[in-house]
Amino acid sequence: MVLEASHYEILGLEANCDLLEVKKAYKDKLLSSHPDKSLNREQRQEIIGTGSKTSIEKIKQAYRVLSDAKSRANYDILLAESYKKHGFHNSGEGLDSYSLDEFKHDEDTAAFCMSCPRCLAPDSFEFTEDMLEENGLENPSGGFLIVVQCSACSLWLTVTFDIAEED
Ligand SMILES: [Zn+2]
Structure with missing residues (x-):
C-alpha cells in the first residue's frame, strides 16, 4: 500500500507550520496550478474539467482541512495513525x-x-x-x-x- 500525499505535502508545508503559512502556501499553489487567467471562462472550465481538476481539488481540500484548527487537529491524528501503520511516526509529540x-x-x-x-x-x-x-x-x-x-x-x-x- 502506498501512502497518498498528505495535505501538508500537497501544499508543500511542514507539519508544524502555522495558519499564515497555510494560507500563503494555498495561494501560491492555487496560482501555480490554476489555468491561465487570460483564458475565457469556458476555456478555463474545460481545463479544470480535465487534467488539472484533481490537483486543484486536492489543494482546496488540503486547505479546507489545514486552515481550520479543529479539523487540522483531527487530521493530524489520522495522519499519525496512518504513518504508524506504515511503520514510522511523523512526530514524537505526546510520547x-x-x-x-x-x-x-x-x-x-x-x-x-x-x-x-x-x-x-x-x-x-x-x-x-x-x-x-x-x-x-x-x-x-x-x-x-x-x-x-x-x-x-x-x-x-x-x-x-x-x-x-x-x-
Ligand atoms: Zn513493549
Missing part, C-alpha cells in the same frame, strides 16, 4: 522520551537497543546508527530525535540524540 545514552550500544553491529519499559520484552527497541541519520528529526528543544517502536507491544518512544559535527 515518552528517552536519551540515546540510556540505550545499550553494540559496537559490532552499530545498533542501539533497550528493553521495553512497558512490556519489558528484552531489547525490543532496536535501531542502527544509519536509522538515526536517515530518520532523525530536528528536536525543537535542541539536538535531534527519532521515534521508535517496541517490536513486542508496539509502544512508541522518542529517543533524543545529538549528532557529532564533522569538520
Whole structure:
C-alpha cells in the first residue's frame, strides 16, 4: 500500500507550520496550478474539467482541512495513525522520551537497543546508527530525535540524540 500525499505535502508545508503559512502556501499553489487567467471562462472550465481538476481539488481540500484548527487537529491524528501503520511516526509529540545514552550500544553491529519499559520484552527497541541519520528529526528543544517502536507491544518512544559535527 502506498501512502497518498498528505495535505501538508500537497501544499508543500511542514507539519508544524502555522495558519499564515497555510494560507500563503494555498495561494501560491492555487496560482501555480490554476489555468491561465487570460483564458475565457469556458476555456478555463474545460481545463479544470480535465487534467488539472484533481490537483486543484486536492489543494482546496488540503486547505479546507489545514486552515481550520479543529479539523487540522483531527487530521493530524489520522495522519499519525496512518504513518504508524506504515511503520514510522511523523512526530514524537505526546510520547515518552528517552536519551540515546540510556540505550545499550553494540559496537559490532552499530545498533542501539533497550528493553521495553512497558512490556519489558528484552531489547525490543532496536535501531542502527544509519536509522538515526536517515530518520532523525530536528528536536525543537535542541539536538535531534527519532521515534521508535517496541517490536513486542508496539509502544512508541522518542529517543533524543545529538549528532557529532564533522569538520
Ligand atoms: Zn513493549
